[in-house]
Amino acid sequence: MAVASKKIPAPDEVRIKTALLSVSDKSGIVELARHLNDRGVRLVSTGGTHKALADAGLPVSDVSELTGFPEIMDGRVKTLHPGVHGGLLAIRDDAEHAGAMSAHGIAAIDLAVINLYPFEEVRAKGGDYPTTVENIDIGGPAMIRASAKNHAYVTVVTDPADYPLLLEEIAGGTTRYAFRQKMAAKAYARTAAYDAAISNWFAEVLDTPMPRHRVIGGVLKEEMRYGENPHQKAGFYVTGDKRPGVATAALLQGKQLSYNNINDTDAAFELVAEFLPEKAPACAIIKHANPCGVATAPSLAEAYRRALACDSTSAFGGIIALNQELDAATAEEIVKLFTEVIIAPSVSDEAKAIIARKPNLRLLATGGLPDPRTPGLTAKTVAGGLLVQTRDDGMIEDIELKVVTKRTPTAQELEDMKFAFKVAKHVKSNAVVYAKGGQTAGIGAGQMSRVDSARIAAIKAEEAAKALGLAEPLTRGSAVASEAFLPFADGLLSAIAAGATAVIQPGGSMRDEEVIAAADEHNVAMVFTGMRHFRH
Numbered sequence: 007m008a009v010a011s012k013k014i015p016a017p018d019e020v021r022i023k024t025a026l027l028s029v030s031d032k033s034g035i036v037e038l039a040r041h042l043n044d045r046g047v048r049l050v051s052t053g054g055t056h057k058a059l060a061d062a063g064l065p066v067s068d069v070s071e072l073t074g075f076p077e078i079m080d081g082r083v084k085t086l087h088p089g090v091h092g093g094l095l096a097i098r099d100d101a102e103h104a105g106a107m108s109a110h111g112i113a114a115i116d117l118a119v120i121n122l123y124p125f126e127e128v129r130a131k132g133g134d135y136p137t138t139v140e141n142i143d144i145g146g147p148a149m150i151r152a153s154a155k156n157h158a159y160v161t162v163v164t165d166p167a168d169y170p171l172l173l174e175e176i177a178g179g180t181t182r183y184a185f186r187q188k189m190a191a192k193a194y195a196r197t198a199a200y201d202a203a204i205s206n207w208f209a210e211v212l213d214t215p216m217p218r219h220r221v222i223g224g225v226l227k228e229e230m231r232y233g234e235n236p237h238q239k240a241g242f243y244v245t246g247d248k249r250p251g252v253a254t255a256a257l258l259q260g261k262q263l264s265y266n267n268i269n270d271t272d273a274a275f276e277l278v279a280e281f282l283p284e285k286a287p288a289c290a291i292i293k294h295a296n297p298c299g300v301a302t303a304p305s306l307a308e309a310y311r312r313a314l315a316c317d318s319t320s321a322f323g324g325i326i327a328l329n330q331e332l333d334a335a336t337a338e339e340i341v342k343l344f345t346e347v348i349i350a351p352s353v354s355d356e357a358k359a360i361i362a363r364k365p366n367l368r369l370l371a372t373g374g375l376p377d378p379r380t381p382g383l384t385a386k387t388v389a390g391g392l393l394v395q396t397r398d399d400g401m402i403e404d405i406e407l408k409v410v411t412k413r414t415p416t417a418q419e420l421e422d423m424k425f426a427f428k429v430a431k432h433v434k435s436n437a438v439v440y441a442k443g444g445q446t447a448g449i450g451a452g453q454m455s456r457v458d459s460a461r462i463a464a465i466k467a468e469e470a471a472k473a474l475g476l477a478e479p480l481t482r483g484s485a486v487a488s489e490a491f492l493p494f495a496d497g498l499l500s501a502i503a504a505g506a507t508a509v510i511q512p513g514g515s516m517r518d519e520e521v522i523a524a525a526d527e528h529n530v531a532m533v534f535t536g537m538r539h540f541r542h
Contacts, residue, residue: 016158017099019180024093025117026069027059028052028085028146030124034166036062038119041173047117052085053077072113085145094118094152098159117181118153118162119172122146122196126203126246135211142204147197157190158183164196199223203246215383220394222385227253233265240265249380250351250372251275258353259361260368267325267347267368270295274327275349277432279375280401283329283351286444289313290432292325296452300429301445307335312445314343315474317466325349329375332357341367351375400537402427407533410513410522415531418443419485419508423533426487427510431539437489438463438497440481440506447480448504456488456497464504481505489539491515495524502528512538 025047029035032055039049039059049066051059059066070076073089085091093115096103107114123143133141153162161181163172168189175185202223209217224243233240242265244253252263252271263271274292277300281288287306291299291313299316303309306328314321325347326340332348334356340348341364348361349370361369382397402424409415415423426441433439434452438459441447448467450459463486467479482505491514492498498509498521509525513534525532 016183018183020116020159020161020183020186021180022047022116022161022176024048024050024113024115025119026050026090026093026115026149027055027066027119028069028149029055029119029121029166030143030146031121031166032058034169035059035119036064038169038173039064039066042117042176045176045179050115082144085149088112090115090149091152094149094160095156096159097156114159115153116160118149118160119169120146120150120153120162121164121166122150122200125200125207129203129207130246130248138207143200147200150193150197154190154193157186161186162189162193164189164193168192199225215396216394220392222383222392222394228262230262230265238265242268247382249376249382250374251376252349252370252372255349255370255372258358258369258371260347260366263347263368266294270325271327271347271349271370273432274325274347275372276376276378277429278327278329280378280428280431281329283375288329290327291316291321292327293320293323296434297429297432297446297449298324299446299449302425303444305335306330306333307339310336310339316446316449316470318343318470318473332361332369334360337361398431398539398541400431400539402535405535405537407510407535408513409531409533410518411525411530411532413526413529413531415485415508415533419531420533422485423487423508423510426485427489427535427539430487430489431541433489433541435489435540435542437487437539437541438501439487440464440467440484440501440504441487442480442484445480447484456490456492457500460486460497460500460504464500467504479505483507485510487511489541491518491538492521493517495521498524498530502530507531509533510535512536514538 025042027039043049043064050069051066052069056066056068069085073087075087089112092112096107123141125141128138128141150162150164153160175181202221224245227242227244230240232238252268270292273295274290277297278288278290281302286302287309288302289309290297298320299313301309301312303312323344323346326345328350331352331354332350333354337357337360345367347368351372351374353371361367378401379399381399383394384397385392385394422441426439429446430437430439436453436456436459438450440463448463450463453459464481467481471479484506485508486501486506488511491512493515494517507530509530509532
């Protein structure tokens with residue numbers, strides 16, 4: 007049942023006489039309190055915040071002076087009291103509310119500056135269960151929500167970044183209704199994201215991947231000029247997940263990343279992380295979220311050159327991801343071609359100087375590589391809903407491969423199969439990837455027919471061979487990967503026509519026997535993984 011409105015118009019200007027300050031993040035709080043005190047505002051505070059202000063020589067009352075009750079239970083109970091919430095929720099122009107305040111000695115609180123226990127930070131650092139639970143704030147969210155609901159009379163500030171705006175606003179001693187509305191909106195968004203982090207943590211520790219209610223919260227990192235297209239608005243929100251990648255990387259140079267840059271850079275870095283840096287340098291070049299070339303080599307510069315050789319035309323204006331520190335030799339190669347973004351775990355000083363010749367080239371350093379096996383969630387919106395799934399953390403190294411043909415693959419074919427399947431995992435379905443000697447020979451992505459994907463990949467390989475002056479395309483003698491089962495023999499026959507001698511696929515089609523028979527007929531080795539990697 008809805009609660010009837012008091013129908014009392016909100017005043018535009020509200021004078022700030024009393025401020026309640028209760029913060030976990032104390033950055034800037036002493037300076038803010040000093041400015042408030044200089045304006046004649048009474049300061050009331052709690053716990054550690056009270057101590058910080060008192061130690062700074064500021065006149066500050068303890069919240070117990072409002073409640074008439076001391077903090078108890080290690081500070082768990084200190085603000086959950088009518089003396090606080092009455093002062094925050096009271097409708098100042100309502101006779102009944104004013105009478106209750108007078109009868110119970112409740113003083114109005116005009117400004118609430120509150121931020122919360124660092125639950126997200128504790129969780130990100132891997133705090134144990136009791137420590138994480140202890141960092142679930144109760145009184146803070148309650149005060150924030152109360153203040154935000156009563157924004158007709160109360161100003162609530164939850165972000166230290168807004169302290170300068172607050173001081174500018176109250177230069178004349180008052181706050182405007184529009185400002186209080188804006189701060190209230192931010193406050194509710196903050197408590198919503200906070201509760202989302204808590205509920206998602208519980209789902210994780212209790213091994214409940216699909217809880218009844220799922221909320222995904224984020225903090226706006228930057229508002230973008232536009233989304234996928236210029237007529238769309240967009241923003242980049244970060245969740246607090248410390249997984250190395252585009253969201254946590256340092257932008258060493260270049261202009262703001264676009265919506266499409268971020269999407270493609272994430273795809274590129276997740277792909278290159280499949281290749282362990284201690285085994286070999288690796289490079290992935292991405293365009294429109296699909297790889298146009300991937301390679302490993304003895305050196306990073308050579309890995310880049312081999313990745314570029316797969317499809318140098320599509321690589322123009324692409325994203326380059328590296329699994330090792332960007333060095334000078336590789337940087338010299340990269341600057342020869344127009345590139346949008348480079349992302350790497352780190353960048354040498356020499357490489358920074360070389361990349362600086364291209365001031366618009368975005369250069370990102372992540373500090374590490376994401377672990378492909380780390381569990382997590384991915385989400386996308388649909389009309390009226392949200393599709394959530396666990397991250398595709400399947401790894402070819404963890405799969406027991408099953409040889410289904412008469413011919414067993416050679417050691418080199420097996421390596422090429424694994425390489426191709428790793429790449430196919432990151433190609434939009436339907437996907438077909440040819441690989442030979444640690445580099446992609448041809449990539450077919452996102453086609454409605456798997457046969458077309460195989461053909462397109464072969465055409466790309468032929469074009470690359472012409473551009474490089476090779477006698478034949480690298481698909482000759484290559485391994486070919488399909489990220490899902492081959493439903494008919496026609497896709498296999500297309501790959502064989504392109505020169506593939508070994509095939510890796512999940513298997514599981516009703517016509518597996520037909521496909522295996524076709525492979526045997528052409529003396530092609532085939533293995534089943536039992537795991538598919540659809541990517542839509």
